[in-house]
Amino acid sequence: MPANRLMLPRTSRPATGIVHLGLGAFFRAFGCVYVADAMQAAGGDWGIVGVSLRSPDTRDALKPQDWAYTSVTLTPDGPQTRVIDVLNDVLVAPEDPQAVLDAMCDPGVRIVSLTVTEKGYCHNPATGALNMGHPDILYDLTHNLPRSAPGYLVRALQQRHAAGIAPFTVLTCDNLPHNGALVRGVVLDMARRIDPALADWIAENGRFPATMVDRITPATTDEDIKTVETLTGLHDAAPVMHEPFRQWAVQDDFVNGDRPDLAAAGAQLVDDVAAFEDMKLRMLNGTHSALAYLGYLAGHETISDTVADPAFAAYVRHCWEEIMPAVAAPPGVDLTDYADALFDRYANPAIRHRTWQIAMDGSQKLPQRLLGTLRANLDAGRDSPALCLAVAGWMRYVAGKDEAGQPIDVRDPLADLMRDTATDSATGTVAALLSLDQIFPADLAAQLAAPVSLAAATLWAKGASSAVQEVTQ
Ligand code: CS2
Secondary structure, three states: OOOEEOOOOOOOOOOEEEEEEOOOHHHHHOHHHHHHHHHHHHOOOOEEEEEEOOOOHHHHHHHHHOOOEEEEEEEOOEEEEEEEOOEEEEEEHHHOHHHHHHHHHOOOOOEEEEOOOHHHHOEOOOOOOEOOOOHHHHHHHHOOOOOOHHHHHHHHHHHHHHHOOOOOEEEEOOOOOOHHHHHHHHHHHHHHHHOHHHHHHHHHHOEOOOEEEEOOOOOOOHHHHHHHHHHHOEEOOOOEEEOOOOEEEEEOOOHHHOOOOHHHHOOEEEOOOHHHHHHHHHHHHHHHHHHHHHHHHOOOOEHHHHHHOHHHHHHHHHHHHHHHHHOOOOOOOOHHHHHHHHHHHHHOOOOOOEHHHHHOOHHHHHHHHHHHHHHHHHHOOOOOHHHHHHHHHHHHHHOOEOOOOOEOOOOOOOHHHHHHHOOOOHHHHHHHHHOOOOOOOHHHHHHHHHHHHHHHHHHHHHOHHHHHHHHHO
């Protein structure tokens, strides 16, 4: 007999206070859980309307469940389930952009949060500025019904301005450096091109707090859906699977100070997020990407498989030795303890986080994950052979063929360009990819040429497993 569908009897629900753009597994495993905890601890009308910017899948899966879903905490000792019930609706932007703008213009909505991935900000990864060559940005500048996330923010703020409603706080939750300032810059640039008075109003009244978000959340698989059915006896078409760990550092800068009581839910409300952000992007995401490219090339399917290989376990620890001098620890944090905890998180065998998933969109990720650290080390005269090997691993990966000569399914906005730019040789590929100025500023490319070529020569000649061993010797 098929299991019953997950469905909670709901008598009353909190009014909507948040519209979230980019309702993927991560935000449902992270932001929605914090908001649920905050409302449980301290109340408030912070129900969430989720928006999918592309596909209807999440909406279609959650609608028959009245928007409730199961959050599964994957501990090494077994899973724990909990139903999360903070969504009031899910909209699919391309189906009805006006409905999304209407939701964002509801005066009860005081926060618009985002997890739209790095590329969703339509910026130049090397500079952080709005990419004026982006087709969605060009479209959104001349149309009232937008396509891009920055377009939705600007057009909704424009409508609120015209209607005399205060702006919402823009709460970015993506892994970008100085993410608050970055989204503010992109929004102001776009607004200024539409109406300078609108840009002035946003600059004066809008708020764009920076955040550091952290919870490992692999994409949900069909097998996960079956596991949840076995655990709970109920069919949930869109559960989220995640690690026990979570950390949210939020700059406490909201329009009218209006926000859920995130501190009651365990978030850190701070004046300056930069140190948290740098530490997490460089120590976690930097090594995640390093393990993703090199682990994939060595034939490892997940991060836990990768660090179960002693050569990679030694390699990732070596990477942290190179990264730590380039990170200023946030108050009260010991970076060595942080690295040890990261290793345990990566090794959690219950988390099946595919190297292929993390390898996506590297052109948008490399600058904040690896290149900032490399620049800091170069400036200080420190060598970083393990991190240069990570960059070489990314190059080999995006060149599009694995070590057996089989094609790699590279997902990246620059995938075609990178594959066409790469050559058959290590030297040619390194030179060609370093010349992409969307990723590598020219001065950094010049400094990286020699050490990355050295790493690439070993990687191409001997393969990823041997290369990671050699670099740690
Ligand atoms: C990962 C992140 O997919 C990726 O690129 O590095 O999603 C990572 O799992 C999270 O940032 C952890 O908080």
